Amino acid sequence: MQTQRLRIAIQKKGRLSKECQDLFKRCGIKFNLMGERLVVHAENMPIDLLLVRDDDIPGLIMDGVVDLGVIGENELEEVGLERAALNEPCEYTKLRRLDFGDCRLSIAVDKDEQYNGPQDLHGKRIATTYPQLVKRYMDEQGVEFSPCMLNGSVEVAPRAGLADAICDLVSTGATLEANGLKEAEVILRSKAVLIQRTGEFGKDKQSLIERILTRMQGVIQAKE
Ligand code: PRP
Ligand code: ZN
Ligand code: MG
Structure with missing residues (x-):
């Protein structure tokens, strides 16, 4: 179900949406x-913007349903690992890293707890929205743990008695602070990225993508 118009998926509401809209506007898309x-x-180019939940963007690209998408690397990696484990399509092309959406995915523990290293997490239950990334990290460290999957309110899990530790996104650290937690390990540093589906593009779409990329380069350089 390919259309002639270039389809770009962006987050409808959340940490990436405002800067994402600004970026495409500065690239001249009205x-x-x-x-x-x-x-x-779009009013001036054959482009359709799809406003979706960020969690859905990697899958839309990997299934080839949209042409381009802007997503945080954290979400992209998590979905990629999950799909690879399920033998589902998980390919995409990273076109460029963007200059917003900085955050880190970190394991956090009770601020009053002694923490000396990953081995202290042995046998602990870790609440997270990113089970694949946590498992990859813990496997690398050779430390066993139990996962607790939560799609929201991860930071209250220890206090609520659901888990011993959490793994969640941190940007300012205010959320951890407010919940009596401290950062123990950074397991991934993430930024927003522009990704593209694999497969063929018609000549027109291809040159439109190149035009957007050239303008994006200029927009980002101008800000530096
Ligand atoms: C993330 C994360 C924390 C918060 C951390 O949530 O889940 O709640 O940001 O930011 P801070 O360190 O600046 O306090 P996000 O805004 O992505 O929303 P979500 O939890 O609803 O996905
Ligand atoms: Zn999300
Ligand atoms: Mg949150």
Whole structure:
């Protein structure tokens, strides 16, 4: 179900959405986001923006349903590992790293707890939205643990008695602080990236992508 218009998936609401919209606007794409619309047609180019949940963006690209997407590397890696384990399509091309969406995926423990290294996590239950990335890290460290999958409110899990530690995104550290937790290990440093589906693009789409990339290069350089 390929259309002639270039489809770009971006986060509807959240940490990447504002900067993502600004970036495409600065690249000269004119669009008007209004109401609860999922698909927004650009006014001056054959481009459709799809406003979706960030969690869905890697899969949309890997299934070849959209052409381009902007996503945090944390989410991208997690979905890639999950799909690879399930033998589902997990290929994509990283076109470029962007200059926003900085965060780190970290393991955090009770701030009053002594922490000397990964071995202290042995046998602990770790609450997270990123079970694959946590497992990869813990396997690398050779430390056994039990996962506890939570899609939200991860930071309250220790206090609620659901887990001993958490692994979640940290940017300012305010959320950890507010919940009496301290950062123990950084397991991934992440930024927003522009990704592309694999496979053929028609000549027109290909040159449109190249035009966007050239403009993006200029926009990002101008900010530096
Ligand atoms: C992440 C994470 C923390 C918060 C950390 O949530 O889950 O809640 O950011 O940021 P801080 O260190 O600046 O306090 P996000 O904003 O991605 O929303 P979500 O949890 O609803 O996905
Ligand atoms: Zn999300
Ligand atoms: Mg959160």
